[in-house]
Amino acid sequence: MLEAYLKDRANHYSASTLNVHEGWLRRLSERGELAELTAAELAAWRADLTWKPGPSGRLYSEQTANQAVGAIRAFYRWALDRGYVRRDPAAGLKMRSVKSAPRPPLAASREAARRLLDAPDPYTAAGIRDRALLGLLLETGISYRACARLDLDNLQTDVAVLLSEGRKRQLHSLSDGLVGDLERYLEEARPAVLVDPEALFLNSHGRRLQSGSMQQIVRRHRLRAEL
Secondary structure, X not given: OXXXXXXXXXXXXXXXXXXXXXXXXXXXXXXXXXXXXXXXXXXXXXXXXXXXOOOOOOOOOHHHHHHHHHHHHHHHHHHHHHOOOOOOOOOOOOOOOOOOOOOOOOOOOHHHHXXXXXXXXXXXXXXXHHHHHHHXXXXXXXXXXXXXXXXHHHEEOOOOEEEEEOOOEEEEEOOHHHHHHHHHHHHHHXXXXXXXXXXXXXXXXXXXXXXXXXXXXXXXXXXXXXX
């Protein structure tokens, strides 16, 4: 069942996401056949994520535990849909809310914001993407995590609106300048590396740009702009 799931999901998930799912599922399979695990056994597994150290000898963070729960829930939804199980034993598993500090502003003034936007190279695909990314972060104030989750469908350039989905769903009205930068990215830079058709921002391999990479991009351009 696990191999069938991995083969089927290979066309839907990025390689990194699929590797994460496989890792958690193989660890869970050490407790028994995945098709035979009960809701009570999964609840005990969830409790162990909080109270028992992982292979590194450290307790899992709530973010990591939520990642594991998400992978297991996705697997059993798939298994139920395909008829591998009669009931979803993971239906009762809950993700716990994780409080995070608000993202500090990227620039302290309009002048600093302009210098930051001017830092990326406007003649390279990466620079075009970075300017659009920086402008979106500056203008909307959304978190890196929410930005990394953005899909192409979240952006409507014809009406200059972005829908972000973090702890709450928000609609953001976008300026003409930002819409122009985003349209240039979508027309000139994104198609050149496209592998993941859903994600808005892509890395150099065409996969979804992750929040950690976004933070590195911001740090690099802040240094270049001497902020």
